[in-house]
Amino acid sequence: METNIEIVKPPITNVGVIGWIRENLFSSPLNTVLTIIIASILWFSVIPFLQWALIDSYWLPDSNCKETNGACWSIITSNYKVILFGFYPQNILWRPITAIIMLVSLLIISRNRNWWNAYLGYSWLAGLIIMGVLLKGGILGLEAVDIEKWGGIILTLLLSVFGLTAAYPLGILLALGRQSEMPVIKTFCVFYIELIRGVPLISLLFMSSVVFPLFLPEGMSINAILRAQVAIIMFTAAYIAEVVRGGLQGMNKGQFEAADSLGLNYTQTMRLIILPQALKIVIPPSVSILISAFKDTSLVVIIGLYDLLKTTQSTLSDPKWMGFSAEAYIFIALIYFICCFFMSNYSRKLEKELDTGL
Amino acid sequence: MSEDKTKKVDISSKKTVIEIINMHKWYGDFHVLNNINLDVKKSERIVVCGPSGSGKSTLIRCVNRLEEHQKGKIIVDGIELTKDLKNIEKVRSEVGMVFQHFNLFPHLTIVENLTIGPIWVRKTPKKEAEEIAMHYLEKVQIAEQAAKFPGQLSGGQQQRVAIARSLCMKPNIMLFDEATSALDPEMVKEVLDVMIDLATGGMTMIVVTHEMGFAKSVAHRVLFMDEGAIVEENEPNEFFDNPQNDRTKLFLSQILH
Numbered sequence: 001m002e003t004n005i006e007i008v009k010p011p012i013t014n015v016g017v018i019g020w021i022r023e024n025l026f027s028s029p030l031n032t033v034l035t036i037i038i039a040s041i042l043w044f045s046v047i048p049f050l051q052w053a054l055i056d057s058y059w060l061p062d063s064n065c066k067e068t069n070g071a072c073w074s075i076i077t078s079n080y081k082v083i084l085f086g087f088y089p090q091n092i093l094w095r096p097i098t099a100i101i102m103l104v105s106l107l108i109i110s111r112n113r114n115w116w117n118a119y120l121g122y123s124w125l126a127g128l129i130i131m132g133v134l135l136k137g138g139i140l141g142l143e144a145v146d147i148e149k150w151g152g153i154i155l156t157l158l159l160s161v162f163g164l165t166a167a168y169p170l171g172i173l174l175a176l177g178r179q180s181e182m183p184v185i186k187t188f189c190v191f192y193i194e195l196i197r198g199v200p201l202i203s204l205l206f207m208s209s210v211v212f213p214l215f216l217p218e219g220m221s222i223n224a225i226l227r228a229q230v231a232i233i234m235f236t237a238a239y240i241a242e243v244v245r246g247g248l249q250g251m252n253k254g255q256f257e258a259a260d261s262l263g264l265n266y267t268q269t270m271r272l273i274i275l276p277q278a279l280k281i282v283i284p285p286s287v288s289i290l291i292s293a294f295k296d297t298s299l300v301v302i303i304g305l306y307d308l309l310k311t312t313q314s315t316l317s318d319p320k321w322m323g324f325s326a327e328a329y330i331f332i333a334l335i336y337f338i339c340c341f342f343m344s345n346y347s348r349k350l351e352k353e354l355d356t357g358l
Numbered sequence: 359m360s361e362d363k364t365k366k367v368d369i370s371s372k373k374t375v376i377e378i379i380n381m382h383k384w385y386g387d388f389h390v391l392n393n394i395n396l397d398v399k400k401s402e403r404i405v406v407c408g409p410s411g412s413g414k415s416t417l418i419r420c421v422n423r424l425e426e427h428q429k430g431k432i433i434v435d436g437i438e439l440t441k442d443l444k445n446i447e448k449v450r451s452e453v454g455m456v457f458q459h460f461n462l463f464p465h466l467t468i469v470e471n472l473t474i475g476p477i478w479v480r481k482t483p484k485k486e487a488e489e490i491a492m493h494y495l496e497k498v499q500i501a502e503q504a505a506k507f508p509g510q511l512s513g514g515q516q517q518r519v520a521i522a523r524s525l526c527m528k529p530n531i532m533l534f535d536e537a538t539s540a541l542d543p544e545m546v547k548e549v550l551d552v553m554i555d556l557a558t559g560g561m562t563m564i565v566v567t568h569e570m571g572f573a574k575s576v577a578h579r580v581l582f583m584d585e586g587a588i589v590e591e592n593e594p595n596e597f598f599d600n601p602q603n604d605r606t607k608l609f610l611s612q613i614l615h
Contacts, residue, residue: 257424258461258520262475262527263451265443272474276465356464356507 053330065324075324076331079315083332086151086306092143096154099131103157111346113353147223151306153335155225159297159307160339163232164290170233171240172279176270178241179248189241196238201296204231209303228300236293243285247278280354287347291340308332369578372400375531375562376421381430383416383586390416391427392586398531401560405573405594408583409609414566417583418533421564422453435530451479454524458536460516462508468495468519469504475527487526494522498552514545521552532556534565570614574598582606 025035056070065072076083081090088096106127109115135154138144150158177189196204208231209224216222251274259269279286301310312328315321321328376398383391390413398404406414419425420432423439423446432439434449463471472491476482482490495501498518500511508516517537524532534553538546550572557563557576567573573580573594580597582590582605590603598614601607 252461254457254459254461255463257455258457258463260424261422261450261453261455262523263447263479264475265447268478272478273463277463280465354465356509 071327072324073327075315075321075327079321082152082315083308083311083328084152085154086311087149088151088154089143089145089149092137092145095134095137095142095145096150099134100153100157102127102131103161107342111349113350147225150225152308152311155300155305156297156308158225159229159232159300160294162229163236163297164293166233167236167293168240168286168290170237172244172275174237174241175244175248178245193238193241196235197242201231201235201299202302204235205299205303207231224303225305228303228305232293232297232300235296236289239289239293240286243282243289244278246285247280247282248274250281251278280351283347283351283354287344291343294339294343295336308335369399369402372402374398375400375435376564377431377433378421379431379433381420381427381432383413383420383425383427383429390586391420394430394588396581396588398562398564400530401562402579403557403561403563403577404565404579404581405577406564406566406581406583407568407570407573407609408581408589412583413586414583415535418455418535418564418566421531421533422450422455424455447479451475451527452530454521454527454529454532456517456520456524456532456534456537458540460508460513460520460540462516462520462523464508467505467507468500468511471508471519472523472526475523479527490526491522494525495519497525497555498522512545513541514548517541517545517549518552521549521556525556531562531564534563534567536566536568538567538569568613570598582609584609 026032053071056068057073058065058068058070059073059077061074061078065074081093085093085096106124110120133139135150136145174189174193177185178193180186205228208227212227255273256269259273298307298309300307309332312332316325316328374397378394378396381391381394394417406417408414416425420427421434435452437445437449439446439449466474469488469491472494473487476487476490477484492501492504495504498521500515500518503511503515511519538549541549550569554576577594579591580594581588584605590601590606598610601610
């Protein structure tokens with residue numbers, strides 16, 4: 001028998017651009033007022049900014065900027081080598097550039113989870129070794145470059161990529177340790193996390209550069225970059241640990257019981273059942289922490305490391321370029337923004353992919 | 359449920375697979391299980407019923423040590439449950455458990471839910487584990503859903519997957535903890551049918567349930583628990599028609615209107 005149910009379509013509320021504008025921007029007096037206010041703010045800020053940054057601006061290296069009202073991007077075009085690479089010898093900049101391109105390519109390839117396999121793991125390993133050789137040199141006829149001379153974006157990427165990749169698993173271990181039933185491990189993890197979280201990163205960096213060497217045996221020294229790296233890892237791991245703990249506590253007890261009743265042991269249960277779910281829940285807060293850790297690497301300026309921020313500042317201390325700090329800071333802000341945007345964009349993609357509907 | 363399908367074979371001569379002797383358990387000062395003694399023979403089907411909070415779930419959870427007992431002995435398949443983790447994992451891999459809320463792993467597909475135990479606990483090769491998984495999915499009539507995630511299935515389907523997941527470990531004993539209580543009424547039957555099918559195949563089962571029809575037709579023995587103790591036990595016809603204890607009578611009058 002034919003059923004006589006009429007198919008009712010949802011009402012058409014808006015038609016075309018004008019319909020959309022009326023619906024979303026001018027639907028009520030309040031909305032109209034807000035639209036006008038925001039539009040005028042944009043008009044009076046964005047237009048002059050574009051005028052300054054693009055239309056009236058100077059781009060050529062060593063232009064005479066003193067006479068213009070616009071931005072003087074010449075500070076970037078003249079000094080980009082120093083800003084991006086610090087004191088790395090300028091005649092062999094192809095080496096860090098190649099290394100960075102390799103790193104970025106590997107990161108982009110790794111975005112796609114379908115490509116996560118052993119080969120990608122080997123590529124990372126090989127890539128890291130090649131990058132290290134390229135940067136450090138000293139073999140294969142490459143001129144040796146002291147680690148002290150690595151600066152700018154090389155240092156920023158080094159501190160953040162290694163810092164974040166090491167801090168994340170360490171944070172997970174600390175979180176598991178804090179949940180542990182073994183009192184010694186639990187106490188240690190709680191103590192560590194609370195201690196580190198109670199101290200500013202700056203003081204940790206100071207300790208790593210000033211206090212820590214006092215404990216080393218006579219004549220032994222550990223590279224300043226490595227010490228800063230360790231401080232950043234220790235600091236970030238404590239925060240990651242607390243976020244992951246939140247995810248672990250949010251897990252349904254039934255998941256542990258189901259895993260137990262299959263006979264899975266603790267490691268298997270955590271690795272296969274609990275962590276994949278708990279880490280998925282905490283993607284947004286973990287990414288916030290990773291992003292802020294990435295930006296916090298700029299704090300190494302206070303212990304005299306030449307990261308991106310410090311190299312920019314050193315350019316600005318040149319009398320020739322004094323007074324153009326806005327342009328310089330906008331430039332590095334843009335670099336930081338691109339990296340952070342990449343991270344948060346990836347986290348949203350990951351969340352969507354991992355959503356299984358329960 | 360036809361009579362011949364659930365015909366009860368005589369199990370009196372079979373060997374004992376679960377032995378619980380003078381077992382006690384407390385939550386703090388609260389005496390949840392009070393002097394439990396129970397022998398379960400191979401292929402025996404036991405239904406445990408009783409008011410909520412009477413300790414029936416706790417009892418079966420002690421059998422695979424999801425709960426720890428504090429006094430007495432529990433011996434499963436010849437292995438005594440103690441603090442020894444190796445023994446506990448061994449017992450757990452031999453004893454299947456089905457939960458009220460299914461507890462499927464939501465981040466894994468159905469077939470991955472089924473293969474994870476065999477692959478990691480039994481060290482079965484992946485391919486073989488998948489064949490076993492498909493076999494049991496067919497048995498619970500849900501093979502076509504193998505590639506889906508648990509969140510995409512109905513409650514009844516999820517519970518059937520959960521049963522199949524336990525069966526993939528080829529357990530000697532199955533424990534059912536109110537397996538149908540969280541289901542919509544129209545889905546209860548599909549899960550009970552799977553359980554009856556298992557019973558017919560000779561599985562040793564301890565079933566905590568309020569499905570008295572299931573108890574009558576499938577169980578060799580019905581236990582009634584109240585306040586942490588086994589108050590009455592009998593074969594089903596006698597248990598339902600001629601309850602001895604006053605508390606049993608009261609309970610039965612409340613659930614069999």
